[in-house]
Amino acid sequence: MHTSKQNDSSRPRVVVLGAGYAGLMAALRAAAGAAVTVVSPTSELTERVRQHELAAGRPSISHPLAPLLAPRGVAHVPGRATSIDTARRTVTTDDGRVHAYDRLVYALGSRTRGPAGDRDGRVFTSETAESTRKRLADGPGKVVVVGGGATGIETATELAERTGWAVELHTAGTVGPSLSARGRAHVRTVLDRLGVGLTEGVTVAPDDIDADVVVWNASLVAATELAADAGLRVGPDGRIVVDELLRSVSHPDVYAAGDAAAAWSAGAGTLRMACATALPTGARAGRNVAAELSGRDPAPLQFRYWVQCLSLGRDDGLVQVVGRDDSPRDVVLTGRPAAAVKEQVVRSTVRAVRWAAR
Ligand SMILES: Cc1cc2nc3c(=O)[nH]c(=O)nc-3n(C[C@H](O)[C@H](O)[C@H](O)COP(=O)(O)OP(=O)(O)OC[C@H]3O[C@@H](n4cnc5c(N)ncnc54)[C@H](O)[C@@H]3O)c2cc1C
Structure with missing residues (x-):
């Protein structure tokens, strides 16, 4: 896909790494002031926030990139970025091609921290949700979901509601640690209603778990290896250290966004990894690139x-009201109304990208 805008060599060049929520928003917003190229191995936006739904049988969670990128004249390079040369301002992709940039946006997201998926067809992660679905279609058995955070809870409830499998949820800490007591109580009630066995306060290793299938959702780790190799400053949390404009503090030609960046704001502090x-x-990184x-x-x-x-499955949910810094308040919405709100929030993510594409 090449447009006259992209071929105009007088326009500054922006390369965006990653076509997740952050990369797409950055690319579409930067396109106002530059010739933008997105590097991504697939030609689709994968709705990562629905990966537990995919594992539980939802047929597809992907949207083609072309209709999102074409209206803004953004080019797509199908491939993986393999290295960044900050001195020459280039990115190399796995087909050996070299892509020059004036500004780079690093948005390679994150992946599940923990064991490599698919060990003996038994251990899976969110990233291997498609394989999980195929494995679960093989017939009922016992599945253990590891991780008591939001992703683990969503996965356990979805699998319990949608598959015939017996589901257990194991967590080293307490289930729903970021929730209020009221929110956590609702999660426990739904787990109980769906027959999900809950084990808290026990640290497990995948090989020790007695189950036909293990879905590992322990936590996320930022995909910042390329950034670190290129000499960008990466903090102790493994994320790229950025200033309030979302520029790398060590390499101001490079912006970072999404899970890969330790973005922060005065009101909220350092932001957690989330689609939200x-x-x-x-969007802010893209607008700032265009402005600069x-x-x-x-x-x-x-x-x-x-x-x-x-x-919490398709028919129940939890909306936990939080303060500006994400601390939980004693206010929650539960049940079908919460499930409906959650579904609208998820739909609004793709809508936001579509809106930016117009
Ligand atoms: C099951 C599940 C449920 C979730 N639910 C919620 C929720 O309800 N609310 C919420 O706020 N968050 C939720 N999250 C978290 C949310 O999905 C992530 O925080 C979000 O996707 C981060 O967006 P991103 O654009 O930074 O990265 P990603 O969405 O991870 O996108 C990164 C992109 O980079 C690409 N990429 C990776 N390596 C390379 C490379 N070398 N070269 C080129 N491209 C590359 C990937 O293919 C991908 O397209 C959930 C996560 C999971 C797994």
Whole structure:
């Protein structure tokens, strides 16, 4: 896909790594002031927030990139970025091609921290949700979901409701540690209703778990190996250290957004890895790139939290009201109304990308 805009060599070049929520928002917003190229191995936006639904049988969670990128004249390079040369300002992809940039946006996201998936066809992660679904279609048995955070809870409830499998949820800590007591109580009630066995306070290794299938959802780790190899400063949490404009503090030609960046705002502190933070940080990084390249002032990220939304199967959910810094308040919405809110929130993520594409 090449447009006259992209072929105009007078336009500054922006390369965006990753076509998740953050990368797409950055690319679409940067396109106002530059010739933008997105590097991504697939030609689709994968709705990562629905991966537990895919594992439980939802047929597809992907949307073609072309209709999102074409209206803004953004090019797509199908492939994986394999290295960044910050001195030459180039990115190399796995087909050996070299892509020059004036500004780079690093948005390679994150992956599950923990064991490599698919060991003997028994251990899976969110990233291997398609394989999980195929394995679960083989017939009922026992599945253990590891991880008591939002992803583990969503996965356990979805599998319990949608598959015939017996589901257990194991966590080293307490289930729903980021929730209020009231929110956690609702999660426990739904787990109980769906017959999900809950084990808290026990650290497990995949090989020790007595189950036909293990779905490992322990935590996320940022995909910042390329950044570290290129010499970008990466913090102790494994994420790229950025300033309030989302520029790398060590390499201001490089912006970072989404899970790969330790983005922060005055009101919310350092943002957690979430779609809810990837969209606004991606949009802000893209707008700032466009502003900088056209001689305007970039603006600091403004962000605050309002709610955490969890699906608990298709028919139940939890909307946990939080303060601006994500601390839980004693206010929750539960049941079908919460499930409906959650579904609308998930739909709004793709809508936000479509809106930016117009
Ligand atoms: C099951 C599940 C449920 C979730 N539910 C929620 C939720 O309800 N609310 C919420 O806020 N968050 C949720 N999250 C977290 C959310 O999905 C992530 O925080 C979000 O996807 C981060 O967006 P991102 O754009 O930074 O990265 P990603 O979505 O991870 O996108 C990164 C992109 O980079 C690409 N990529 C990776 N390596 C390379 C490479 N070398 N070269 C080129 N491209 C590459 C990937 O293919 C991918 O397209 C959930 C996560 C999971 C797994």
